[in-house]
Amino acid sequence: MTLLYFFQAFAAIFAITDPIGAAPIFVGLTANQSSGQRWRSAVRATLCSFLILAISSLGGKLILGVFGISLPAFGAAGGLVIVLMGLEMLRGTPTRVQHDDQAEPDRDDPIIIPFAMPLVAGPGAITTVITLTAQHEGWAGQVTTLCAVGAAALVLLVALLSATWVSSRVSATGLRILLRFLGLILLAIGVQLLLSGVQQFMVPHRG
Numbered sequence: 478m479t480l481l482y483f484f485q486a487f488a489a490i491f492a493i494t495d496p497i498g499a500a501p502i503f504v505g506l507t508a509n510q511s512s513g514q515r516w517r518s519a520v521r522a523t524l525c526s527f528l529i530l531a532i533s534s535l536g537g538k539l540i541l542g543v544f545g546i547s548l549p550a551f552g553a554a555g556g557l558v559i560v561l562m563g564l565e566m567l568r569g570t571p572t573r574v575q576h577d578d579q580a581e582p583d584r585d586d587p588i589i590i591p592f593a594m595p596l597v598a599g600p601g602a603i604t605t606v607i608t609l610t611a612q613h614e615g616w617a618g619q620v621t622t623l624c625a626v627g628a629a630a631l632v633l634l635v636a637l638l639s640a641t642w643v644s645s646r647v648s649a650t651g652l653r654i655l656l657r658f659l660g661l662i663l664l665a666i667g668v669q670l671l672l673s674g675v676q677q678f679m680v681p682h683r684g
Contacts, residue, residue: 479621486609486625489666492659493562493602494526496633500640502596506587507640518588519637525593527630530606534622537607553674555608559667562601566660597633608670 503522507515541551610622 479617482613482618483621483625485666485669486622487628488662489559489605489609490530490602490625490629491632492566492663492666493559493605494597494629494633495659496597496629496636499592499597499633500636503592503637503640506592515640516638519634519640522588522593522597522637523630523634525589526598526633527626529594529598530602530626530630531623533603533606534610534619534626537610540607541611547678549674549677551674552608552611553671553678555604555611556667556669556671556674558601558604559608559663560671561667563660563662563664563667566663567657568660612670612673 503519507518510518541547606622606626609625610619612618613621
């Protein structure tokens with residue numbers, strides 16, 4: 478069950494962070510940097526994204542407790558958000574939850590804002606991580622989610638380090654196809670989380 482949950486969590490995080498799609502954007506942001514500077518930027522962006530999602534995973538349940546939100550209710554709501562993001566991706570457009578059009582690049586360090594957040598570790602990714610953690614009680618689920626976040630961060634790092642190669646090999650049409658494929662995966666995971674949350678919420682309330 479833990480292994481299955483790991484693959485489910487990794488698939489969801491991978492789909493919403495979309496490291497392959499982020500690679501060409503990284504190339505544009507680091508076009509004037511040397512190879513050494515680009516390597517350091519890739520490490521910094523990956524580390525920042527990982528920390529944002531890891532903190533969300535560790536502190537998510539505490540935040541829910543402060544606002545009095547049950548785990549099943551948040552799981553269902555998070556599943557619904559993921560479903561909506563998956564539907565947008567299936568239409569071939571980046572999700573508005575994942576990509577904040579109002580975010581202005583930080584001229585001093587665009588690798589952190591807007592690349593690491595909200596492009597990679599945006600509200601959609603944060604919601605996904607908290608929802609996945611909320612689906613499982615105890616430390617096992619939380620550790621598994623952190624491992625999935627770490628695995629997704631590793632993929633992101635590899636994609637960014639080879640961003641120049643990726644952007645030169647993947648066409649715009651290929652990126653659109655990939656976006657739709659990831660959207661389908663995200664949609665399926667969102668439906669599963671939504672139904673699971675509703676079921677967990679309804680069972681204790683049956684009278």
